Amino acid sequence: MTDNGRNDDGIITSVDTSVEKLPNHLLIEVFIRVPVSDWVQVSCVKKEWANLFCGECLWQAALVKLYPLAGQTKKWPGPIPRGPSRRRFTALYMSKHIFALDGEIDELVGHIYLFLKEQLELSTTPPPSGILHGTMIDQFIACGKSSDMAHELASQIWLAVVDGLEENERTFCLLKNLALEADVFLPFPYSISSKVQWRVFEKLFTDFRDCFSRVDYYDVLACAKNKFQPIPSAWLGY
Incomplete structure (x- = not known):
């Protein structure tokens, strides 16, 4: 994300266009590497990202990544x-x-x-x-x-x-x-x-x-x- 993507209160207001252009399967690979405690904040950045967190694909990938057994x-x-x-x-x-x-x-x-x-x-x-x-x-x-x-x-x-x-x-x-x-x-x-x-x-x-x-x-x-x-x-x- 760009440095100017936050307002004075530190709230994310925009997303780097290079991240926006990533296909969903790559976004999922990025998200599951973010600390779980930050997932709620990440899902609130964009409606499309919120939809990913509502779908099964992200959670299936998270299971494989964090709980392989x-x-x-x-x-x-x-x-x-x-x-x-x-x-x-x-x-x-x-x-x-x-x-x-x-x-x-x-x-x-x-x-x-x-x-x-x-x-x-x-x-x-x-x-x-x-x-x-x-x-x-x-x-x-x-x-x-x-x-x-x-x-x-x-x-x-x-x-x-x-x-x-x-x-x-x-x-x-x-x-x-x-x-x-x-x-x-x-x-x-x-x-x-x-x-x-x-x-x-x-x-x-x-x-x-x-x-x-x-x-x-x-x-x-x-x-x-x-x-x-x-x-x-x-x-x-x-």
Whole structure:
């Protein structure tokens, strides 16, 4: 890009004509060598470039370039599909940057993370946590994970998603509903771990304390006391 392609605020306003003339397959080769953190900005420069980021070709090339072993991954059975190249790339990126799995990048973990995140953040009426958790467990077991491993991975995914939720009114309502869900006995590994349940209450009583009405606060506190004894004094407001 030319030096005069930025305005006084440093925003890109024009593109070197030599870059504009490159065919799409060469533009893709350039883009996938740009740091992933800059892709959103790059896609905003020109409508044609945005279209490339919406298509499959760029994401297929990115998979080959950045995750060469991904091509060896076979389709898997189970309720959570692998999806197109863009989703596969996102799943691999999430797996690499969020989960510490002994240095391995597990695409399946990334897909299940995206599944849970989307259900909790985008769905107008998310299914009960037991259904979501059971779907995750079934997917892991269908792909050959042991019950213990499925339970541990699902717990890690729950914690990562809950910790990553934005602090807004929708998240408060979501966490409150999760906390107030009736306990349903499910056999291992379909029972949600106490670590996940604890984190839900912890976020409510620390990050969202000011959002409670008096009635809601005591309802959620009663559920916490029923599930955990003793409970931290911070949850009681002191």
